[in-house]
Amino acid sequence: MSVERVHRTTHEIAVAAPASVVYGIVSDAVRWPLHFPPNIHVEQxxxxxxxxxxxxxATANGRTKSWTSRRVLDGERRRVEFRQEQSAAPVKTMGGTWIVEPLGATESRLVLLHDFTVEGDSAADVAWVEQATDTxxxxxxxxxxNxxxxxxxxxxxxxxFxxxxxxxxxxxxxxxxxxxVRDWPELVPHVTRLDVVEDEPGVQVxxxxxxxxxxxxxxxxxxxxCFPHAGRIVYKQTVTPALMSAHVGEWQVVPDVSGVxxxxxxxxxxxxxxIRQVLGENADVATARAYVRGALGRNSTATLDLAKKYAEGGTCE
Known part of the structure; x- marks a missing residue:
């Protein structure tokens, strides 16, 4: 029986913020899709x-991967240890630790440690995991x-909202x-083009x-x-419009005794x-909030109304 080597990586960064703030972001994994670009969705x-x-x-070298992990949160020491229960190939095992070190009242160092093994320990697969982990x-x-x-x-x-x-x-x-969603250009007026790939059932890129x-x-x-049995579709925009640095969302279908x-x-x-580049020199954060809320809300409501018409037996034209 072959024994795969354990590979280790270390990454760290200085942060001009209190250690409690940094630890708060690390410990709140459910919000990572909004906070961290590679993360698509997290279910606790x-x-x-x-x-x-x-x-x-999460995305890894441009591919969507999924796994389950266990984490141990230590708020006093500001450490979070993690270990994957079921990893995504070519990873065989993966674990590590987030360590937040206070450097003063408003300064911190964040250290991220990984250890992993790769099935078969091939050089190509190890390089792939190292690149994904580093990126x-x-x-x-x-x-x-930031x-x-x-x-x-x-x-x-x-x-x-x-x-x-x-x-x-x-x-x-x-x-x-x-x-x-592949039919939306014909069904949803504000969608002018849509390309979708679903290599894995329920995961649409x-x-x-x-x-x-x-x-x-x-x-x-x-x-x-997509979670068909739960009536949910969650999503993460990996390329966003100019006014948004992050956008996540969810469609939720909830039946009850009188309807849906x-x-x-x-x-x-x-x-x-x-903000000023997109909305003009006089625009501020409040202007941008109202604009984004209005734009996303109009498109969402239009799609919801079409879904209603479709479900109630009408057409979407």
């Missing part, structure tokens, strides 16, 4: 406040630094409409052009993870440095 399967079990989806670690640390150093302003820059419609029709028909109210076109790229409620959820972080 179990938690007792100190230990948790997570199902995670994602650097991206996550840089994103965390967030933590603006922590006092995040309440202004982060938006979270939802829109809902009631449907007098079967939940399965609503979900079918939302899932059939898509590129989409949408028309805004002023007639301009925005190109976005997203990964969607369909809800579109959005989470956004504004790209503050682009």
């Amino acid at each position: 399967l179990e938690s007792d406040g100190r230990q948790e079990r997570l199902r995670m989806w 994602n670690s650097r991206t996550e640390l840089a994103s965390l630094k 967030l933590a150093e603006r922590w006092a302003r995040l309440d202004d820059l982060v938006l979270s 939802e829109d809902s419609v009631r449907v007098d029709g079967p939940a399965e028909r609503v979900y079918e409409f939302l899932y059939r 898509m590129s989409m052009d949408t028309r805004t109210a002023d007639g301009s076109t925005h190109t976005t790229e997203s990964v969607r993870v 409620t369909v809800t579109s959820h959005h989470g956004v972080i504004l790209r503050e440095e682009n």
Whole structure:
């Protein structure tokens, strides 16, 4: 029986923010898709406040991977240890530790350690995992630094909102409409182009052009993870419009005794440095919040109304 070598990596970054702020971002894994570019979706399967079990989806070298992990959170020492239960090939085992070291009242060092083995230990597969680990670690640390150093302003820059419609029709028909994203250019007027690849059932990688109210076109790229039995589709935009540095969302279909409620959820972080370039010299964060809320809400509501019509037996034309 072959014994694979254990490979180890270390990444670290200095952050001009209190250690408690940095640890808060690291420990809140459910919000990582909004905070860290590689993370698509995180489901917390179990938690007792100190230990948790997570199902995670993330990009690695341009491919979407999924695994389950267990984490141990130590708030006093500001450490989070993690170990994958079920890894995604070619990884055989993966674990590590987040370590937050206070350097003063407003300065910290964040260290991220990984150890992993690769099935068969082939040089090509080891190189692939090393590249993915290095790229994602650097991206996550840089994103965390950017967030933590603006922590006092995040309440202004982060938006979270939802829109809902009631449907007098079967939940399965609503979900079918939302899932059939490849047909949206024919069904949804504000979608002018959409390419989708679904190599793994329920994981859709898509590129989409949408028309805004002023007639301009925005190109976005997203990964969607579909949960048909739960009536949910979650997504992360991996290429966002100029006003957003991050955008995550969820379509949720909830039946009850009198019908179905369909809800579109959005989470956004504004790209503050682009506000005046996009909206004009007099625009500020409040202007951008209103603009993004309106634009996303109009498109979501239009799609929800079409899903309602489809489920209630009408056409989407």
